[in-house]
Amino acid sequence: MTTDPLPDWVLPRRQQIGATLRAAREHRGLTQIQLGERAGMDSKTVHRIEYATSDPSLTMLLRLAAALDVRLSDLVG
Template sequence: MTTESAPDWVLPRRQRIGRRLCALREDRGLTQIQLGERAGMDHKTVHRIEYAITDPSLSMLLRLAAALDVEVAELLVA
């Protein structure tokens, strides 16, 4: 099994997704704790996604989008 580093363009795109998630959350007046509860995940996970510390899975993005009442594509466009 090989471990490769992600290409240089991955982190900036993850950061854009995190900023978009944060903006949508704040537009709805939600805290990270409240969004986490709505999405069925820990608020620390929400924090890690917003700050591009972790790679969110597709399932996580789908749950967050549903909790924010948006299409998952809205999290991916900035």
């Protein structure tokens, strides 16, 4: 595992992905709890991804996209 600091662009990019996720969730009228249930993850995990305090795995992002019925590229594009 690397201990190098993350490039400066990583956190703003994670924040952008989180904001896109939050907007998609709210557009569908879902709470973080409901999205978490649909995606098979804890609502706290959804919260951490939306607010960029977590580094989600590709699998997590795929599950969230499926739960929202959007393409992965719509969340991270």
